[in-house]
Amino acid sequence: MxxxxxxxxxxxxxxxxxxxxxxxxxxxxxxxxxxxxxxxxxxxxxxxxxxxxxxxxxxxxxxxxxxxxxxxxxxxxxxxxxxxxxxxxxxxxxxxxxxxxxxxxxHTSDEHPWFVESSSSLDNPKRDWYIWRKPREGFAPGEPGAEPNNWASLFFGPAWQLDGRTQEYYLHLFAVKQADLNWENxxxxxxxxxxxxxxxxxxxxxxxxxxxxxISKAEGLPDGAASPGTALASGFPLFSYGPRIHEYLQEMHQAVFAGRPEHxxxxxxxxxxxxxxxxxxxxxxxxxxxxxxxxxxxxxxxxxxxxxxxxxxxxxxxxxxxxxxxxxxxxxxxxxxxxxxxxxxxxxxxxxxxxxxxxxxxxxxxxxxxxxxxxxxxxxxxxxxxxxxxxxxxxxxxxxxxxxxxxxxxxxxxxxxxxxxxxxxxxxxxxxxxxxxxxxxxxxxxxxxxxxxxxxxxxxxxxxxxxxxxxxxxxxxxRRLIALRKSDPVVVNGDFRLLLPNHETVFAYERAWEGRVLRVVANFSSVHTSVELDDEGFEPLLSNYDASPGALRPWEVRVSAKGY
CATH class of the missing domain: 3.20.20.80 (Glycosidases)
Known part of the structure; x- marks a missing residue:
């Protein structure tokens, strides 16, 4: 690497x-x-x-x-x-x-000037800056079930709010006052x-x-898969990885970040x-x-x-x-x-x-x-x-x-x-x-x-x-951890290897780079715990207890290194 x-x-x-x-x-x-x-x-x-x-x-x-x-x-x-x-x-x-x-x-606040304009009339130039839809076919505005699709807000309740002035619904994946912008525009x-x-x-x-x-939603904003007996469904699969997400991010990078003197x-x-x-x-x-x-x-x-x-x-x-x-x-x-x-x-x-x-x-x-x-x-x-x-x-x-x-x-x-x-x-x-x-x-x-x-x-x-x-x-x-990160290139550059993957209370791994190895062994429990690892050549580097051989003490972490 x-x-x-x-x-x-x-x-x-x-x-x-x-x-x-x-x-x-x-x-x-x-x-x-x-x-x-x-x-x-x-x-x-x-x-x-x-x-x-x-x-x-x-x-x-x-x-x-x-x-x-x-x-x-x-x-x-x-x-x-x-x-x-x-x-x-x-x-x-x-x-x-x-x-x-x-x-x-x-999304923005519903008090943002963009939304104030967008919600002012059906033909406002900023109408299409947000995601507006008519009621579901066969329903009158405000009727139960009239929301354009069955998505639930991540903050509970429907993800659509009826606007009394224009009698259309706007999408809010979060709170009612957080109206989703229309990135298609x-x-x-x-x-x-x-x-x-x-x-x-x-x-x-x-x-x-x-x-x-x-920011990229599924084309047509289709219904999500509803659970039996529920009116609302998670739209998450339909808005968490939309068809244009990579296009938007690449466009953003080119328009905003590319060519700047510093990263x-x-x-x-x-x-x-x-x-x-x-x-x-x-x-x-x-x-x-x-x-x-x-x-x-x-x-x-x-x-x-x-x-x-x-x-x-x-x-x-x-x-x-x-x-x-x-x-x-x-x-x-x-x-x-x-x-x-x-x-x-x-x-x-x-x-x-x-x-x-x-x-x-x-x-x-x-x-x-x-x-x-x-x-x-x-x-x-x-x-x-x-x-x-x-x-x-x-x-x-x-x-x-x-x-x-x-x-x-x-x-x-x-x-x-x-x-x-x-x-x-x-x-x-x-x-x-x-x-x-x-x-x-x-x-x-x-x-x-x-x-x-x-x-x-x-x-x-x-x-x-x-x-x-x-x-x-x-x-x-x-402070010591941050200093170690800045002084030891293994922390940034090293490969990762998980040790003892099936151990129920010990998290152990190694980072290796150019012949150097950094080992972390951590006891995620309140009891003394012993593990069998080959410690030959490893020297203590950092711990949250005073140095001591033997079993890991409750919530003890030991960092050691070799090849330095």
Whole structure:
């Protein structure tokens, strides 16, 4: 395997995701903002990350916390102003870091001027900028079953909303206020590309593209396969890999990224993407995107009722097989993104580790296993502190629109409150959206006001100030991992080999390159565990315990190397 080229700087980089609403509040209004992020840049520099991925800060009614954009060219006042964003870009660049913005172009807010025009009349010039359809044949507008097809919204309920003025329906794969753009219209695509170029010219270094594989829908928008006894069906197979998706991405690359003096980082969030599809998306010769966010490994614990049902125990064998499949599948073409969590996932240490007695050890283990795989690692804010899921006492503690819609729909169907709250405590996206825990002061030092969502109760002991001061903390373990990635070419360039694939509690693998071998052995359990591996020639390199031979201790990870 060749060494990484200069243009491939992103392959040796580490990305840190900032969820602005919950990161740091500078003005005491209870909502995180851009000046708050600027105040914390030295913290991010000390951690050693290379890229900051900023979740949406554009003007928005905030129906879905900024993923419903009403003006792509403006900063929402709740986060600051465009001058603050310019200062953030300058501050990052001065510290040798880059900024990756969230790009949300499958849909806009229904308050975006484009949609306001589109919905104003049947013959408005922007009517075809969104996906409009007449009622199903034989039905009057608003009648049950009159929706143009039977697709369900990913946020529950039908994926179509009747517009009272024009008596037609518009498609919204997410919330009612998130209307899907019509990418079949070349004017829409050119408007999007123009906006992207504007941000790059302002100094932005890349884009994380929200559900970008949804922009091409199946021709004719046919019905999905419905389950017996249900009116709605998942349209997912019909909009997650549409017939023109590669055409659109290649056109975007040519219109926006080609010819730029520096490589622009492009990451496509692509729910449902297979390894075979990802090889096409991320093959550099095809010029589409650098890497994809796929969801296979974070859906393995879903029960029969899906994400918000009762989770099933996650067999480590399944997790290892999934990660290994992606490691090997993209070994010769393409590139992996590596993540345990983000703003849409529960906290990693609560989901994959042990957030009780072995919180510190399991958080370090998860970071080690992830960062030494082949791909670009992502750190979600607070992950480097071992932040865990929060405690929702009642539904009044929940803010996430998806969780609230799930709760309302299930209550209407007769599911009891106790069951629903038990599920949300494990699965809700709000677990990742509680305030970043900076200190042991009120509200975790996030704000001097009342936070938009309550802080996780353990902030008195789990916080950045304590972690930075403790050389043995999770924070400093992450620093060492990031430094190792930058100093050892095996981490970026090495081949991957899974060891002990059928072991129920140990995840072990090797990375090899030019005669060097890096070995990771991790005990995903709370009991001592022994494994038989040939250790000849291997020297200890990194661990989350003091060095000791013998059995692996609870949630112990050992990194060793030979041939160096």
């Amino acid at each position: 060749p060494d990484i080229h200069t243009d491939d700087w992103w392959k040796s980089a580490v990305v840190y995701q900032v969820y602005p609403r919950s990161f740091a509040d500078s003005n005491g209004d209870g909502i995180g903002d851009l000046p708050g992020i600027i105040d914390k840049l030295d913290y991010l520099a000390e951690l050693g990350v290379d890229v900051v991925w900023l979740s949406p800060i554009y003007a928005s009614p905030q129906a879905d916390n900024g993923y419903d954009i009403s003006d792509y060219y403006a900063v929402d006042p709740v986060f600051g102003n465009i001058g603050d964003l310019d200062r953030l870009i300058a501050g990052l660049h001065a510290r040798g870091m880059k900024l990756m913005m969230d790009l949300v172009v499958n 070349p004017e829409v695509r050119q408007a999007v590309y123009e906006m992207m170029r504007w941000w790059l010219d302002r100094g932005v270094d890349g884009f994380r593209m929200d559900v970008i594989n949804f 622009i980082l492009t990451v496509g969030e692509m729910p449902g993407a297979s390894v075979e599809q990802a090889r096409l998306y991320t093959d550099q010769e095809r010029a589409e995107v650098d890497m994809v966010f796929q969801f296979e490994h974070v859906e393995l614990d879903y029960g029969p009722d899906g994400r918000y049902g009762d989770a099933r125990p996650l067999p480590l064998v399944d997790l290892k097989a999934s990660l290994a499949t992606w490691q090997l599948g993209l070994s010769d073409v393409g590139w992996n993104s590596l993540y345990w969590g983000n703003h849409d996932q529960p906290r990693a240490v609560s989901r994959f580790g042990d957030d009780g007695e072995y919180r510190q050890q399991s958080a370090k283990l998860l970071g080690t296993v992830l960062h030494l795989l082949r791909g670009t690692p992502y750190v979600y804010q607070g992950e480097e502190l071992g932040m865990s899921n929060t405690v929702f006492e009642t539904i009044n503690d929940v803010r996430d629109i998806e969780s609230l819609r799930y709760y309302a729909e299930q209550r209407a169907l007769g599911t009891d409150d106790e069951t629903l709250m038990r599920r949300l405590r494990v699965t809700s996206r709000d677990n990742a959206r509680t305030p970043m825990q900076w200190t042991d002061a009120a509200h975790a030092g996030f704000t001097t006001g009342t936070p938009w969502i309550a802080a996780t109760p353990d902030y008195a002991t789990v916080n950045a100030a304590a972690a930075v001061a403790d050389p043995d903390s999770i924070f400093h373990h992450y």
